[in-house]
Amino acid sequence: MGPDELELLNRYWNAANYLTVAQIYLQENALLRQPLTAAHIKPRLLGHWGTSPGLSLVYVHLNQLIRKTGAKVLYIAGPGHGGPAVVANVYLEGSYSEIYPAVSQDLAGLRKLIRQFSTPGGIPSHVGPATPGSIHEGGELGYSLAHATGAAMDNPELVVACVIGDGEAETGPLEGAWKAPAFLNPARDGAVLPILHLNGYKISGPTVLGRQSDQQVMAHLASNGWDPVVVAGTDPMVVHPQLAVALEHAYARIRQIQERARSNGASGAERWPAIIVRTPKGWTGPDFVDGIPVEGTFRAHQVPLSGVRENPAHLAQLEAWLRSYNPETLFDNDGRLLPELAALAPAGPLRMGASPWAQGGAAVEPLSLRPLENYALDVGVPGSSTHETTRPLGEMLRDIYADTADDPRFRLFSPDETNSNRLGAVFEVTDRCLMEPVFAGDDHLSPDGRVMEVLSEHLCQGWLEGYVLTGRHGLFATYEAFAMVSASMTVQHAKWLQHARELPWRNPVPSLNILLTSTCWRNDHNGFSHQGPGLIDTVLSLSGSVIRVYLPPDSNTLLATAEHVLQSKDYVNLVVVDKQAHPQYLSLEAARRHAAAGASIWHWAGNENPEPTTGPDIVMACAGDVPTEETLAAAWLLQSHVPGLTVRVVNVMDALVLPPPDVHPHGLSDVDFEKLFTPHADVVMAWHGYARAVHQLVHGRSDPGRFHVRGYNEQGTTTTPFDMVVLNKMSRYHLAMEALHRVTGHFDGAQELAEHCQEMLAKHEVYIREHLEDLPEIRDWVWTPPENQRTI
């Protein structure tokens, strides 16, 4: 790097830093063309200065790499609270003004730029959806490297430059994400270039990695398969050339790795380059404030100079700080970046703020799915046969893999549970991916596989998020209880989508599809820790504009659901269905109708007249496979023992038809809701998750107190499937008794049925909980109730 180039580059960096400070502090006098006064200062000073110079440093150097090599780079800012730095850079390169023309590249635009930052009606302080070029908010720390890795998968030309702060590097999810080299295949995937920025401090304390030696930090990355170099210093003129060289070498190495793999095939895990940048926190900011050191300490984290409006010394120091960047040498009279500086930015879509990948890919290529008839079960009489509900879905996913083989844009992510979840048909056409040696006894394992199995819900979900945010499609299949491990990621992704949808310039992206296949009701073998339907509750609280919750009762409804969610965009789709063998109810045609409606009366399971005049005495409602099974049995018990009782069965497979339409767009109109549930009849409902969630959903409906809900009630252990429904009081007997309790008037047979239910539960109780020691064979007390499910 020649001295001229160095000087230009440093001035460009100065421009970015200048605009960062200006955004944090100024509401007028953007270029300091007048002496700074208190009136120029914003009334509330918000923002994070500490990480910003580092983010800009990397950005301006990546610009040079892109200009020299034509590399296609996606920039991920792990420390997303350095938002003003990234905004400054996308403004300087011009991509910001193209998207937001009012924030033009002139004095008027500069004024808007500084005033909008972190002010009401303006832009938020983080690198959010509103930031061009971003797929990562960086608010909740931990996921930058996983997002980067997901973005690189099946994106062979892309280099994802991922800045990781040393604060974020303390989180578990980030630590887990370092193992990316074991899963990135240079023959087909893009590259991830981690840039670990050690500025030494968090909010008020040092960081663990920041205090460790270069050697120890390098060893940490190296042990995860990376080949790190260190760039360090406190003098920009020393650091610039180092970083430029490090980036050039890293890029050359990336291309070398890829070319070799693309010529000769990928072998073991590659030692991908990584860069450790050690520069002061709040670099180029105030050294001391009121005699206390600030630059290079935690005190530079947010707003180094406080009370600037009231404190003339601080005001003077701010002015000196701003002027230290020599704004008059950066911008022309009209407020435009000087041409020799503007020339340092890449052009067109190579600008990182204009990366097509950050907006869902150049164009999201939809998945074309084969007709569901290929996978549908021939159900026959409802309930007459059982089948592992998720197995046909595996066949559907298999064909998606097959049909996208030439244009790979689908992946399945799972914590080592693809087979366990009965989705193993995918292995007919692809393998598990691992860039480590393959042994003879391994099952469908190869570097070329596209099924991503790693025992980390954080990685599975983070990779998928990066994959869909760059315009591809996928599914995260996991145990229901352990979906809570990444629940906060689900929340954050929903928040991202909610804001992104409001931005017309952001392309819709494929939905985040989460399939929970090993549910609370059938983790009877794994026990209490594996029984937790909590993600439903978490998702239900989020914005109706982006969340969907499906509880298909059987395989064909699951297929209809999958067809929809895999083609949908901008949603978080939660699909909950058990993998074990369960009764099957609906033909494909009926399943499609049911899925489209979201909830239907199952006339064949009740005993209303075809033209009901008075409505049912009781509505038996259900949502989810096991609840449906128990409800159908209860409905049969009621009808067969109490023939005078009119029973209606309603199955709900889209949980969000239940709330009123002003709460969720799927919410049924009151008229349609009452067509299902009547205006006032008591409803006994069996619900897949925590029962009381239903009361949250039906609030606002006619007479919501009439909903009597049974669901998972946080009771469980290693026991029989039937005992699970008994423990949680959702068994057919409990449901039938609840119904009898709710109906008014005398019905012949009601008393006898109630006694029968009590008797059966007592029998179960004896078998399960009293006779363990005396029974001759355990077989005898794994008792299941008699067949009593209506099958006509």
Next chain:
Amino acid sequence: MGPDELELLNRYWNAANYLTVAQIYLQENALLRQPLTAAHIKPRLLGHWGTSPGLSLVYVHLNQLIRKTGAKVLYIAGPGHGGPAVVANVYLEGSYSEIYPAVSQDLAGLRKLIRQFSTPGGIPSHVGPATPGSIHEGGELGYSLAHATGAAMDNPELVVACVIGDGEAETGPLEGAWKAPAFLNPARDGAVLPILHLNGYKISGPTVLGRQSDQQVMAHLASNGWDPVVVAGTDPMVVHPQLAVALEHAYARIRQIQERARSNGASGAERWPAIIVRTPKGWTGPDFVDGIPVEGTFRAHQVPLSGVRENPAHLAQLEAWLRSYNPETLFDNDGRLLPELAALAPAGPLRMGASPWAQGGAAVEPLSLRPLENYALDVGVPGSSTHETTRPLGEMLRDIYADTADDPRFRLFSPDETNSNRLGAVFEVTDRCLMEPVFAGDDHLSPDGRVMEVLSEHLCQGWLEGYVLTGRHGLFATYEAFAMVSASMTVQHAKWLQHARELPWRNPVPSLNILLTSTCWRNDHNGFSHQGPGLIDTVLSLSGSVIRVYLPPDSNTLLATAEHVLQSKDYVNLVVVDKQAHPQYLSLEAARRHAAAGASIWHWAGNENPEPTTGPDIVMACAGDVPTEETLAAAWLLQSHVPGLTVRVVNVMDALVLPPPDVHPHGLSDVDFEKLFTPHADVVMAWHGYARAVHQLVHGRSDPGRFHVRGYNEQGTTTTPFDMVVLNKMSRYHLAMEALHRVTGHFDGAQELAEHCQEMLAKHEVYIREHLEDLPEIRDWVWTPPENQRTI
């Protein structure tokens, strides 16, 4: 290790393995004294064989270490699904039968032992609360090492041996937990001895670490500050001596580190020993089944031989497998372990299954708190002064640190937010803990500090869980939104407590206290990603026997809450209160009464007569600090503009008074509930979290549809505090308008107030969302509503 010792040790290990297989398969013929028949086999085969021999290997070797050195060892089984192995070991050492006398050390007890495993009415398949010596379930993977680290803190004599499976080692939380050496002080803390067990496979795929070279895995641990050795082999007679030596060396090294630190003071992070054990998955199990390799592959994960009742070849293979351990050389005629083997177990409380630390410590020493009068605010007229609500709590915590300095048993855990959360008074008496070099500019940092700050919610919570499960006290203070990061840990801890409470032999342990101090309403500066009250919903779904949710409205109620939760046992206490300056309402005396009641009528804020005869026209209810502020203002608006309206204000600070008493023990009786809320009056409620959760809580109460709730509605950005309540429609104006909408009949002034509210909201809308560009100064549009809160 001499040949005799080796042979004895191996026989003991055989006994553990034998009993493990017997638990998985047998219901009769426990010692194989008859030829094995199908009738001896359990009807449903559950359990995880793969990890079990490794867990037992470590256990029997730790026994020898304990016998030789008198070490006090706590055993943590990361792969908790190896439950039968741990149960086998605690049975062999005798601690199991002491707790469960029916499972005696004889033939009758053996029969019970095998029959109870993973069968209904028996014991679950994981190392749960029912397993003596365990503080860690190992169901949801990722937290073993964090639990071990927390258990070691302030436990100077304890060695926590933590077996980590290579599956668990793929999780983010486990990866993050490797940094323990940066936080463990050998002068005062016990030791953590990680034993990374690489058997190479998860359920159906290989593990990342399992496929890496010894060198790479060692480098990985070394880079985190450990000093690892590898013990590897497929021949037990080769592995036994290696492991024995490795454990002896590790223990000697631990004692050396501790002695030096305890003599000379602790300096930098120590290189603690760690052991990497590489042995086959399902070691000593079937090599091949039906011609397919099993031992040393993923196929050994669960039950290697399936269909044993139906498949005579499998039955024969099972018998051969069981007989390969030569049970006749292990147990005497009465089914007792032979004396020469029994002698290999430690005695009394040194047995790991009898560890006093696994049962809450020998005795939980309560915290004696100073009188709250030391910290209480002098509030005066309610609402007349503001104060940072959490700051007095910081003083209370400071004194707890001071008062336990000689017997340390309290720690505060936080992701670098102690100061930010206004708890900084603790630094008057202690520091942040870090075992890395301390620099001159650091703020209260030293190896001797007991404030644990690490930017990982998983580590903070995992450490605290380990700390309280071993009988000490603590508090995890974190940002509300990011408490969702460890929400699944909260669920799992609640599940642990729920089951542990049912076991009379388990001592109650101090509660897990989670303080959320930077809440959704006042993350207006950080924006949308930092606004998420979801943990409340997660906790509300759990068992009422163990969960508590407190929303103190001000500082004195927070103190009263803290006094209670810090002295409580066996709960998960969630306390939500903002750290910013807020109005203060209650004197300490009034706060104590309010806290004891959980919810009260605030007569001073309403206008009912002292002896109400007809009840209020409207109840204005609130829960949480910001909702209280807005509700009081709304109540003032109603009373001052519509003097004919009778308004009651109810503040709820214990969320769990709302559900009926059969749902939660804090639930008010219907009589008491209606004393607050009347039987039928409309209730306008402002709720801290997602509004619809209240409908879940009040289901079962009289006329639940009359509760009209406003709360966080997933709307937010970087904006003003008042805009946050407007965006979520919970502002004083929204609440007042909702009240006017709900009351029936004509009231003078109502129309005018409704218009006033609309006008004020319109004014706000103009300021915030329309006039950004035209206003001369940003100051003008950071508009807050006029003072209108009743202060009498």
